[in-house]
Amino acid sequence: MMTTTELAQVLFTTTLQPSDELSPCQIREAVDERLCACGGDPAWCTAYVAQEAGDHPETYVLRMRWALTAVAGAYALAAA
Numbered sequence: 001m002m003t004t005t006e007l008a009q010v011l012f013t014t015t016l017q018p019s020d021e022l023s024p025c026q027i028r029e030a031v032d033e034r035l036c037a038c039g040g041d042p043a044w045c046t047a048y049v050a051q052e053a054g055d056h057p058e059t060y061v062l063r064m065r066w067a068l069t070a071v072a073g074a075y076a077l078a079a080a
Contacts, residue, residue, distance in 0.1 A: 014031070
């Protein structure tokens, strides 16, 4: 089982945007698709997120906050 932080890092690397009106199902599907594209290795996503944090610190915090909130909600509903 992945942590909320790990799931958020995967979501961060998708093309989804905070301005999109996304259902919890869409968020979970996007995370699953990205993990499959990375061969199930979340380390690729972690490296990408670190690079983005260094390259674009002005947008990193907002996007990561969104990703954390989005996966927390999407996966809490899935577990319920």
